[in-house]
Amino acid sequence: MFSKVGQLIFEQGAVAKTSNFKMGLEIEMQRVDDTGQLSQEPYPAAIGDEKTNPWITNDYLETMSEVVTPAARHSLDAMHYLYAINNVLRSALAPGELLWPLSMPPQLPADKRQLQFAKMGPAKEAYLKEWTKRHGYSEGTPCGAHINLSINDEVIELVQQALGDHFPSRLAVQNYLYTVVAQGFMRYRWLITYLFGASPLAEANYFAPGQALPHPIRSIRQSHYGFGTKFRGAYTSVADYVARIEAGVKEGILISDYEFHGAVRFKGNQVLTQLPQTGVQYLELRMLDLDPSSSVGIRTDTLRFIRLLASYFIMTPPLKEDEVDRVLAVADAMNEVVATEEPTAPTKYQHKARAMMQSLERFANQLQLGPEYQEILEDLADRVENPKTTPSAKLLNYVQDDSLTAYALRRAKRYQAAAQTAIRQFPGFDDDHPMTAAELTQALFHGNWEPDLDH
Template identity: 70%
Template sequence: MFSEIGQLIFDNEAVAKTSDFTMGIEIEMQRVDENGNLSQEPYPAGAGDEQTNPWITNDFLETMSEVVTPPAAHALDAMHYLFSINNALRSALSPGELLWPLSMPPRLPKDKSKIPLAKMGPKKEAYLKEWLKRHGFSQGTPCGAHINLSIDPHVFDLVLANMSDRFNSKVELQNYLYAKIAQGFLRYRWVITYLFGASPVAEANYFDPGKGPKAPIRSIRQSSHGFGNPFSGDYTNVQRYVDRIEKGVADGKLISDYEFHGAVRFKGNTHLRELPKTGVSYLELRMLDLDPSSSVGIRTNTLRFIRLLASYFIMSPAMNPEEVEKVIARSDKMNEEVSEEHPNDVSKYQANARAFLQSLEMYADRIQLGPEYQEELEDLQDRVENPLTTPSAKLITHLKNGSLEEYAIKRAKRYQQSALQSIRPFKGFENKAKLSANELKQELFKGSWEPDKSKVDK
């Protein structure tokens, strides 16, 4: 079951460290009015400066709010941050404004030319205008949940101390392990789409007349109908990842390296070309739809599952480098097929999903993970066996005339009302352009709870 590195980690009783990923979360949601239209209100002043506040900003549209958490040591810590910052954003909204809880946008106006793009400074705004010319308005509007993962430094120290003959430097090891995890997530992305896909339909005017799926599907956002450029990355190693993106820019297939929106992105240096030398410091996972059953768009158990996957990928044997591109290409095809299945249908790849989750369960048993992980795996196994329990299948029970608008507005109002009843709403962004992570922690919690020191989620 274990690779050489995995066995080393297991023998040194350091498996817990492979699960101690530092996590950050980014959640995008559209601001809307109570009738389900994109909001006409200005950017909320109480959310701080949209160009300098690192914790609340926007993306593509002026109405597309993005909440960003600081890195946290445990899933529960990350969720505490997310709830607090999400509440701060909700408290800053104008009366009657709501946050749309679905990945696919609310109904769009037929004339989209007057909808303002995000105010992100001249360079970013020029990029957005060029992106709009190339891809059209609708493709920039889907929202999602992004998870940032970084490996516990203890893992690097242990491997380097015992395998110096294989890795010449910490950077070489970092790039190897992050590439290995990225390959795992891309190989099994279709499983995540099946288990967590939650964008079965699009609202009015997202698709041009006669375009788009004719019936609900598991995930429009994760399919070829969703966000982004179809440009494919090369995840064989970090250098080839950089080379492929730079060639895409040189060939005019990408506006800039920023336009590469693969399901996984290597992060760590603002200058992409330097990344192989300076080393990947974290992965950005971009394969989750918003979960409308949560006011913040994601659930703690989902984060735990993502951490379990990342740990499993570190400990398992790596793919043969010559096979990586072929395996990921096949997985991309599987993801497209799964995303376009009707939510109520048993997946074409049910047996494959069942076998993969059984492997994860065996892994969780062997490394003696806690009951919360076992419970999550049992729930996900139920989704594989009964597609009616998947998020998209649950969503389509709320369809009215092919729309989820009534359901979404009802949820959005409930979440907004709950946030406004908060005992101590956070007001710290209004007069402070840029809070550090430590300042944010102090302002948000003021000693009532201490992130990163909680023992609950170990």
């Protein structure tokens, strides 16, 4: 079952290090008023400057808040950071403001020119205007959960020391391992869409008149109707990845290399063309809808599953180089099928999903990863067998008049109230002289506060 790299990791007792990815999270949510309309309030002043705040910024629209965590060594630590920064954001919202818990935006104005781009400086705003000319306003409004995944340096060094004859340098090992993991996530993106898709319908004015969907689907955001470049990336190697994007820019298909928003992105150098020489430092995974059952848009079990997948991709045989483009093209087509299926229906690829879940169960058992992973895999295997237990299907239980607004507002108000309670537990908080959101953010990374993960 193991690849040569996987067998090495297993024999050297490095499984724990292989599973111990650094993780950073980026979670986008729209600010709305208490009626479910996009907020008219500016970026919260208590947080500071939206162009320089490293933890809370904006993306595309002025109302689209993005919480960014520092990289953490464990998924639970990443969630602690996320809950804390999310609470800081909520504490800074204007009276009556809420964070919309769904990936698909609330009702948009009929005249979308009323929407305000994020105020991120002249260059970024010019880019957003050009992007909107090409794609339209609606496509920029869905929100999601992004995971930044970094391989443990000790794993890279172990592979280099033991298999150095197969690689010319440590850099080559590093880029190879990231490429293999990226290929794996692109290959099984369709399964992630099935298991975690949570955007079955759009609110008013997302679609142009006469173009609305005939029925709910599993994930608008992960389909061709949602956000994301329609330009297919190359994942045979880091060099091919860069060359494909640069060709897209040269041909005018992409505005710039920044516009490539594939489901997986190689990250590590701000100058894309230098990436093969400086090395990939982490992967950005962009394939998760917001989970409305969590106040922060993602659950710890989801992070653990993503970490398990990444370990599986490192330790099991990868695709042959001459098969990568073909296999990933098929996988892209499969993802579109899964994303546009009716949420309560079994997926067309149920047998493939079942086989993959069984492989993951065998992998977890062989590595003796523990009961928490067994429980996660059992729950997700049940989603494969029972599509009505998937997030998108569950959301259909709350649809009223072809809308999820009432449900979203109930959730948003509940989460806002819980955040206010949590903030009051922060060391140094005083009702008479409350700390500003900026002070809370500063204190967050110099203290030992761990938010209550039950909220």
